[in-house]
Amino acid sequence: MSTVVEAQGVSKRYGDVAALDQVSFTLHENRIHGLLGRNGAGKTTLMQIMTGQNFASSGELTVFGERPYENEPVLSRVCFIKESLTYPQHFKVRHALEAARLLFPRWDEEFAQTLLADFRLPLNRKIRKLSRGMHSMLGIVIGLAARAPLTLFDEPYLGLDAVARHLFYDHLLTDYAEHPRTIVLSTHLIDEVGDLLENVLLLDQGRILLDTTAEELRGQVVTAAGPAAAVNEFAAGSEELHRETLGRYARATLRGRFGPAERDRAQQLGLDLEPVSLQDIVIRLTTARADGGSRPRPDRATDPGKEPIR
């Protein structure tokens, strides 16, 4: 399995602020990677560095084995669709498509036309007259039809309605299946894309909090609910990300290994093990860190006299 992007200790500083802090990871070829994290986590900076639009303060990042900055052979294989793409004032939709056709060697005109029709994008409208959603559609059409071996979508669907977003997911999946390529998808709509992702890279405050396959992550986090004493017993040995209590009833979000043996034990203790969605996992992991550890948030329903046992 070959490597498309390799980062070794990449940092980016803006004055006192570390937008990226010693980030190391590998993106393997022909997978759909989710780049997740809160606002200001460093996602866009990282994608800018991957696409040669910015450079690291320190560390090494290679794309297809080379440094991307001002590297034409590498950049011709990369397509970066970001939320704030701007086009020249007088450009019409068809001008943007003509430019893209010249820029991307693997451009598929027929596919572009299909997408345009599906999204109902008017070819002769000036881009600055497009609505926010149509502007996003244009980016998506270009990003998909470019068929670039490394395609990055940074929050590609500002202003897009649910129908258009699902159109995007459907086209992305079917075209990716027929023409495998490496895709990096950065989004806050985690629940919508959760099942599309094969890998998850979670950034928080410039650092990597999680670098794993989506499949593995699903088995790693559960919510155990039941009598507080039983929850405490079950929680011992795994990392507690969150807890809510209601009298003697408790619900704890735990991270660890939860195989059949652990599930049997939960059943014996009279606990319900509930699944946790990718979106909730990301929320729990990023808030646990913002709280300065795995300390549970005070909750209105919490029994004030009782300190949760960790």
Place this chain on the structure above:
Amino acid sequence: MDNGRPIFLQIAEMIENSIIDGTLAEESQVPSTNELAAFHRINPATAGKGINQLVDDGILYKKRGIGMFVATGARARLRDRRREQFAQQYLHPLLAEASKLGIGADELKRMIDQWEQER
């Protein structure tokens, strides 16, 4: 897709269910990885993993260049396996809930008989 269990297992299970209830006959072709991915809106690699598990189990087999097919005898094998799992999967939670409510085994048997009669 339900969040709790690995998606590839759910894909494998859905195909198994179709084989058990006869929707997918033995020696008929099963949907391709890409068709499954598009239909369920999941990553093709995940769909492929579900298919591969059924191939490893001998439930499906590959015809080179054509696709995946249901093996002869798959239905009976799946039924046998599901029967073995039945106690663990269905009786265990039933008995746990019954004992929580103070329903003994005899009362439970009577309830099942009565349910059958009323149906």
